[in-house]
Amino acid sequence: MSALTLERMRADVAGMLGEVPEDIGDDDNLMDLGLDSMRVLGLVLAWGNTGIALEFSHLAEHATLGGWWGVVQRLQARAAAGA
Known part of the structure; x- marks a missing residue:
């Protein structure tokens, strides 16, 4: 598995x-661009295959790619520390 970038x-x-x-x-509101919850769920499933414990609720708290990236970085650091 490769790290999510x-x-x-x-x-x-x-x-x-x-x-x-x-x-x-990075700071565009993804919902304003047309991203809906079903598409976000698809992204969560795809990105979860990279080995991080990503959940829909993690991304639902943020509306920007920059916010999502911060979540992913924290989850990747947590996964690396537990490995």
Whole structure:
């Protein structure tokens, strides 16, 4: 399993929205861009396959890619410390 990166997250979000990754800013409100809860759930499932204990509730607390990346970094650090 490879670590989840900000670049992959941006590309996956952009793919869900039919946009190019460069159009998704760290501070853009993803819900305003058209991301809905079903798409977020799909992302959680895909990203969970990278070995972190990511849950929908973790992302639901944030509306930006930057916020999500902060959550992922904390989960990756926690997973590394427990390994």
